[in-house]
Amino acid sequence: MRTTVVFDVGETLVDETGLWASWAQELGVPAFTLYGVLGGLAAHGEDHRRFLELVRPDLSWPYEDKQPFQLTAAYLYPDALECLRAVKADGWTVVVGGNQPATFQRLVEQLDLPVDLVTSSGALGAEKPDPAFFHGVAAAVGVRPEQCVHVGDRVDNDVIGARAGGMLPVHVVRGPWGVLHAGNPAVDLQVRSLAELPALLGKVRQAESSA
Numbered sequence: 494m495r496t497t498v499v500f501d502v503g504e505t506l507v508d509e510t511g512l513w514a515s516w517a518q519e520l521g522v523p524a525f526t527l528y529g530v531l532g533g534l535a536a537h538g539e540d541h542r543r544f545l546e547l548v549r550p551d552l553s554w555p556y557e558d559k560q561p562f563q564l565t566a567a568y569l570y571p572d573a574l575e576c577l578r579a580v581k582a583d584g585w586t587v588v589v590g591g592n593q594p595a596t597f598q599r600l601v602e603q604l605d606l607p608v609d610l611v612t613s614s615g616a617l618g619a620e621k622p623d624p625a626f627f628h629g630v631a632a633a634v635g636v637r638p639e640q641c642v643h644v645g646d647r648v649d650n651d652v653i654g655a656r657a658g659g660m661l662p663v664h665v666v667r668g669p670w671g672v673l674h675a676g677n678p679a680v681d682l683q684v685r686s687l688a689e690l691p692a693l694l695g696k697v698r699q700a701e702s703s704a
């Protein structure tokens with residue numbers, strides 16, 4: 494039986510506009526240039542972290558060590574908190590974990606979200622779409638991946654990856670990847686807003702109990 498819902502962070506719970514604006518400022522490039530480059534990388538299915546070498550080839554620093562952005566609750570999507578509270582109130586164990594360094598995980602923890610666990614690829618030592626990430630998240634809450642629903646915006650990491658890792662994926666259509674991946678045939682369950690999620694999870698539970 495499914496007991497646990499795992500939420501991705503970027504463009505699932507957090508609107509990353511502020512993060513990328515901070516990066517543009519840090520790198521001294523127009524925000525539009527950086528956003529366009531990120532969109533191009535997303536469309537080509539390339540690692541978005543290539544933005545550094547593309548917009549500032551004259552610089553080199555480890556991405557993991559640089560974090561110009563200060564995450565606050567103001568950057569949460571307007572439907573995020575209400576969804577987390579509703580899902581928790583419905584009896585699900587709620588986990589937040591994205592492909593982020595441990596430094597960013599600490600920023601997420603400081604938001605004091607109504608969840609049972611905050612983790613990250615940095616803490617788990619494995620990045621989505623590696624099945625080890627999904628297995629690690631499940632193990633951290635003491636369940637099997639098959640007991641988890643995974644909610645995220647990227648088909649490569651959050652849908653195909655989560656499914657391969659044993660979880661039931663729900664795709665969220667928002668953010669550059671979410672929009673670009675919206676019609677991908679790998680997507681089965683999909684929402685356009687987290688406000689739709691509690692009802693969808695109710696259907697998942699109902700389908701399982703009648704199966």
Ligand SMILES: [Mg+2]
Pocket residue numbers: 501502503504505591645646647
């Ligand atoms: Mg994301």
